[in-house]
Structures are given as C-alpha cells and as structure tokens.
Amino acid sequence: MDSAFVRSWIRAAAEDVAAHRDYLTQLDAAIGDADHGVNMDRGFTAALAALEDLDGGSPGRVLEVVGTAIVFKVGGAAGPLYGSGFRQAAAALGDEETFDGEALLRALRAGLEAIQRLGAAVEGDKTIVDAWLPAVAAFERELRSGGSAADAASRASVAADEGAKETIPLQARKGRASYLGARSVGHQDPGATSTAMLFGALARVARGLPA
Amino acid sequence: MTAERGIIQSVERAARILKALGSGQARLGVTELSDRLGIAKGTVHGLLRTLERQELVEQDRDSGKYRLGPAMLQLGNAFLDGHELRGRSLLWADSLASRVTEAVRVGVLNGSNALIVHHVFRPDDSVQILEVGASIPWHACALGKAIVAFVEPAHRAELLAGELPRLTGSTVTDPEALREMLDGVAAAGYAFEDQEAIVGEVEIAAPIFDHRGKPVGAIAIAGPVERLLSAGPDEQLVSAVKQVARNLSRDMGAGRVAARGG
Numbered sequence: 001m002d003s004a005f006v007r008s009w010i011r012a013a014a015e016d017v018a019a020h021r022d023y024l025t026q027l028d029a030a031i032g033d034a035d036h037g038v039n040m041d042r043g044f045t046a047a048l049a050a051l052e053d054l055d056g057g058s059p060g061r062v063l064e065v066v067g068t069a070i071v072f073k074v075g076g077a078a079g080p081l082y083g084s085g086f087r088q089a090a091a092a093l094g095d096e097e098t099f100d101g102e103a104l105l106r107a108l109r110a111g112l113e114a115i116q117r118l119g120a121a122v123e124g125d126k127t128i129v130d131a132w133l134p135a136v137a138a139f140e141r142e143l144r145s146g147g148s149a150a151d152a153a154s155r156a157s158v159a160a161d162e163g164a165k166e167t168i169p170l171q172a173r174k175g176r177a178s179y180l181g182a183r184s185v186g187h188q189d190p191g192a193t194s195t196a197m198l199f200g201a202l203a204r205v206a207r208g209l210p211a
Numbered sequence: 212m213t214a215e216r217g218i219i220q221s222v223e224r225a226a227r228i229l230k231a232l233g234s235g236q237a238r239l240g241v242t243e244l245s246d247r248l249g250i251a252k253g254t255v256h257g258l259l260r261t262l263e264r265q266e267l268v269e270q271d272r273d274s275g276k277y278r279l280g281p282a283m284l285q286l287g288n289a290f291l292d293g294h295e296l297r298g299r300s301l302l303w304a305d306s307l308a309s310r311v312t313e314a315v316r317v318g319v320l321n322g323s324n325a326l327i328v329h330h331v332f333r334p335d336d337s338v339q340i341l342e343v344g345a346s347i348p349w350h351a352c353a354l355g356k357a358i359v360a361f362v363e364p365a366h367r368a369e370l371l372a373g374e375l376p377r378l379t380g381s382t383v384t385d386p387e388a389l390r391e392m393l394d395g396v397a398a399a400g401y402a403f404e405d406q407e408a409i410v411g412e413v414e415i416a417a418p419i420f421d422h423r424g425k426p427v428g429a430i431a432i433a434g435p436v437e438r439l440l441s442a443g444p445d446e447q448l449v450s451a452v453k454q455v456a457r458n459l460s461r462d463m464g465a466g467r468v469a470a471r472g473g
Contacts, residue, residue, distance in 0.1 A: 034338035075435055077410040118380045119410050171234075174378065175409055179327075179345030182234035 001149065002098045005205065006062045007051060012201035014044035020197060027190040031177035036078060036190040043074035043082070060093035063107070077175055078191060081115050081128060088114035101149035108136050108156075119174060126172040126184065131195035135160035150206040157196070157203035164192040224250055225258045229279070232268060238276040291343065294319070296419060296428045297328040299462045304331045304430065307455045311448055313434040316342060316414075318354035319427065320362070323373050325355035333434065350389055351378045353404040353416035357429035360396035361418050367393065382407045401453050402429070403444045406436060413439045415448050417456030422464030430456050 017024070017040045024037030047069040054065050063086050071083030092110035093099055099107070112132045121127040123134075138159035142152035167189035172178040177189070227248050232239060241259065245252040259277050262268040266282035291297055300317045308315040308331040317329035324346035332339045349355025349370060359370055371386040383389055396402040401417045408414075416431035432439065432452050439445055 029338060032340065075411070075437075077412070080406075080411050080436075116380075120377045120380050120382065176340065176342075176412075179342050179347070180340065181345070182230070185234050 001059070001100070001104065001209065003057055003059045003062045005209070006059045008205045008208075009202050010044070010047055010051065010062070010066050012205050013198050014048050016197040016201050017041050017044050017194065024190050024194055027188055027193055030187040031172065031180055031184045032190060033076065033176065035076065036194065039074045039076060039078055040082075040194050043070040043079065046070070046073040058093070058095050058097055059099055060090045060095060063087070063090035063093060066090075077119070078128075078194070081119055081191070082194075084114040084118055085111035085128075085132075101143050101152055104149060105136070105139055105143060105152070108132075108139060112136050121174045124170060125174040126167045126170040126177060126189045126192070127174050128189075128191040128195045130167050130170075130189065131160040131163040131192040131199070134163040135195070135199045148209075150203075150209050153199070153203040153206035157199040160192075160196040160199035164188060164196040167192045221254075221258065224248070224254065225262060228255065228258055228262065229267060229283070232277060232279045233283075238271055238274065238278045240274070240276045244277070287344075291328060294328050296459075296463065300329055300419075300428075300430060300459055303455050303459050303462075304329055307430070307432070307451060308332070309334050311432055311451055313432045313439070313448070314339065316354060316431050316433055318347075318352075318358075318416075318429055318431070320349060320355065320358045321346065323349055323370055325349050325352050325358070325429070327354075328428070347408050348376055348378065350375050350384070351382050351404070351408040352431075353402040353414035353433075354429045354431050356393060356396050356402035356404065357416040357418045357431070358426045360393040360402065361420070361426040378408050379406055379410050381405060381410075401449055401456075403449075405440060411436055413444070415439065415444050415452050417453045418460075419456050419463060420460040420465040422466070424465060427463060430459060 021037035021041045024040060025034055028034050028036035047066040050065045050069040051062065054062065057065070067083045067086030067090060070086060071079055073079065074082065089107040089111035092107040093103060096103070112129070115128055115132065119127060121129045123130055135156040139152040139156040142155040147155070165188065168187065169185060171182055172180065172184040172189070177184045228244060231244060231247055241252055241255050245255045248255070259268055263270060263280070266280040268277050269280040270277050296319060297317060304315045304317055312334055314333040315331040316327050318325040318327050327342045327345045330342045347355065349359050359367055371389060375384040375386065375389070377384050383392065401415060404414045406413060412433060413436050414431045414433040416429045418426045419428045419430060421427045430452060432448050439448060
C-alpha cells in the first residue's frame with residue numbers, strides 16, 4: 001500500500017461522511033449538539049482540499065495533513081479526537097513510501113491510543129472507542145491467522161459496525177451525552193458510527209488491492 | 212433485597228419503576244418492567260395503576276406501554292424553583308450569555324458533583340442539549356472548583372480524599388495538584404477548566420456567596436476551546452463572569468467582603 005491508497009481511503013471516507021451527513025447529525029441530535037454530521041463533513045472536505053494542495057508526500061505525510069485539517073475544521077470533541085487519531089497514525093507510518101498490513105495495524109492502533117489518551121474513554125463508555133477498539137482487534141486477529149490486509153480491513157469494518165450498534169443500549173460515561181445520564185440509553189453513538197464509516201471506507205478501498 | 216428498618220418496600224418499588232421509565236427507553240410494558248426490576252408482574256401492574264392515578268405515569272393507548280406522566284414535569288420544575296440561587300440567577304445568566312455569546316451555566320455542589328441548576332444556551336442558532344440536571348464531578352469542572360475552593364477546610368479535605376474519576380486525558384486526579392489548583396482559585400477569585408470534563412470544551416467560573424459568606428454555587432461561561440482559550444483564559448470573559456458572580460452574591464445577601472473575587 002502507498003500514499004495513493006491512503007488518498008483513496010480518505011476520499012472514500014469523505015464520500016461516506018457526506019452521504020450520511022444528515023444521519024450522523026440526527027444521531028447527534030438525540031444525545032449531543034446535532035452537529036456531528038456537519039462537523040465531520042466540513043472536516044473531511046477540508047482534508048480533501050488540503051490533500052489537493054499536497055504534492056506527493058509519503059503515506060504518513062498524507063495522514064498527517066488529514067489529521068491537521070480535521071483538528072482545525074471540526075468543532076466539539078470530534079475534531080481533537082479524530083485529528084490526533086490521524087496524526088498519531090501518521091507518526092506510526094513514519095516516512096516510508098509503502099506499508100504492509102502490519103504497519104497499517106500499528107498505525108490504526110496508534111490512532112486508537114491517541115484517542116484514548118485524549119478522551120480517557122474505555123470500551124463501553126459509548127464513544128468512538130466502542131467502534132475503533134474492536135476494529136483494531138479484528139484487524140489483528142485476521143492478520144495473525146494469515147489473512148491479507150484487505151481481509152483484515154474487511155473484518156475490522158464488520159467489527160466497527162457491530163461495535164457502533166452495540167452502543168445503543170449503553171449509558172454514556174464520556175462526553176456531553178453523559179450529562180443526560182440514563183436518558184442517553186437507547187441511542188446509537190454518533191462518534192462510534194462515524195468511526196464505523198472510516199473503517200467501512202478502508203475496507204472498500206482495500207478490496208481493490210491486488211491479492 | 213434485604214429489608215431495611217423504616218423502608219417501605221412498595222414506595223421503593225414505585226420509585227424504581229419511575230427511574231426505569233426515566234431512562235432512555237421511554238416506554239416500557241408491565242412484563243419488561245417486571246423482568247428488569249425483578250418484581251412480580253401483578254405487583255408492577257398495581258404500582259403502575261396507582262402511579263397513573265397520580266399522573267406520575269401514563270399509559271400509551273396504542274401500545275399499552277407506560278411512560279412518565281405530566282406530574283413528573285411539575286415535580287422537576289418544583290425542585291428547580293426551590294433553589295433560591297437558581298431563581299436569582301435567571302436574569303444575570305441571560306444577560307451574561309448574550310454579552311459574551313457563549314453558554315452560561317449555574318451550578319451548586321451536590322455531594323462530590325457540581326449539579327447544573329440553570330443553563331442558558333449559547334445565543335446562536337445552533338442546536339444544544341439542555342444540561343440542567345447534569346452532574347459533573349467537582350474536580351473536572353470550573354463550577355465545582357470555584358465552589359470547593361471556598362468551602363470549609365475540612366469539607367475541602369474530605370472532597371480531595373474522595374473519588375476523583377478521570378473524565379478525559381486532561382482531568383486532574385492527583386489530590387495534591389488539585390489542592391494547589393484550589394489555592395490558586397481562592398487567590399484569583401475564579402476557576403478555569405481546560406477540557407477536563409469534555410474534550411474540546413472549556414469553562415470559566417466564579418463563586419457565588421450567601422449572607423454568611425459561604426459559597427452557595429457558581430456561575431460559568433462554557434464553550435469551545437478555540438474561542439475561550441488562547442494562551443490562558445480570555446481576560447474579558449474572566450472579568451465578565453466575576454462581575455456577574457459578585458452581583459449575584461450581593462443579591463444573595465453577601466456583604467462586600469464576602470462578595471469577593473475582585
């Protein structure tokens with residue numbers, strides 16, 4: 001995989017976020033400020049614009065530019081969380097021109113760790129972590145059992161989707177939704193849902209890789 | 212459940228039913244409530260019928276399920292109206308919010324939490340959720356720190372020795388660091404919180420005192436980090452919130468010395 005792969009991933013993610021903008025905002029209206037869809041769309045649009053201006057660049061550099069655009073353009077908690085997630089994933093990829101499944105796993109894990117450091121959230125808190133953490137675990141399991149990066153990305157996407165759905169019965173313990181107490185139960189977490197979209201885009205782009 | 216002396220089981224059960232209906236799943240049937248609470252169906256039914264007579268619950272005609280009734284809203288409002296501080300803060304909070312165009316919150320100390328008793332939305336067109344009723348651990352928000360900095364030393368020590376949960380990576384959970392922070396708050400007359408409760412959000416709060424000079428609560432400006440914080444908390448916001456807290460303290464009967472924070 002190379003920087004063209006990373007660019008395709010971000011483009012696919014931006015498309016998904018734009019297509020589901022209202023859905024994300026709707027989810028956020030139940031337990032937040034009803035701005036997650038608009039925020040994420042603005043962030044990814046800015047990320048694409050920043051990538052237009054970036055000539056070449058290593059895969060790590062591409063992700064770094066994405067992370068920075070998101071930090072500056074996405075308000076609320078999502079901006080700092082996703083932004084630092086992408087930037088730490090970028091740092092894990094380093095300056096290499098290409099990367100394999102193992103390197104991608106390390107990058108995804110570095111992103112998760114950055115998000116957890118910033119938000120102090122653990123699994124079950126009804127946050128991004130509830131989709132990202134099982135996705136990384138599934139990605140790793142598939143690689144360990146001999147699967148390709150594309151197989152791993154596909155497993156990760158399924159796990160992220162499931163993780164996002166499993167936030168529905170949870171009571172939020174982090175973020176503004178936690179202010180609602182028991183009233184946050186019964187709603188799917190918008191952050192976990194947008195994370196599932198990122199992994200869905202990754203899986204889709206990875207399916208196009210040569211076997 | 213073991214019976215405690217003086218506890219009336221049926222009242223406790225009725226309360227548990229109300230709390231279950233107050234959770235996210237707004238409508239529950241008799242069987243669901245029975246399963247969830249471990250109370251026999253017949254008992255649940257009787258309790259619901261009784262609560263319904265008092266309009267504390269109501270039954271949905273189509274589904275037959277129960278939800279909270281209109282009397283609950285009246286009780287919630289009555290609770291809020293009972294707060295003298297809340298009543299006196301309404302106009303001050305409104306004017307502060309429109310002056311600084313940020314959200315304003317008024318809180319009191321409830322156990323180890325700051326309980327939000329009044330919340331004025333940021334005056335723009337954005338959708339915001341009402342935070343009245345939210346409880347935030349005192350050490351993770353400016354409201355809590357502004358109050359705790361001025362409570363009796365023994366009370367402060369007790370809170371510092373209590374549980375100090377981490378809400379974000381920036382929450383300060385070391386009692387020694389918090390003690391120093393509180394001394395700083397007491398000296399400066401205002402408290403500041405940088406993403407210690409929610410990532411991306413900061414708060415600036417000043418304490419409100421009563422006629423005995425005791426802290427009865429605090430008022431705060433809350434908003435996104437990029438607007439409220441540059442190198443430190445925005446000076447104009449700090450002076451605005453301190454001024455309003457002083458005025459509120461005067462309304463609460465505090466003398467000139469008590470309405471400190473100058």
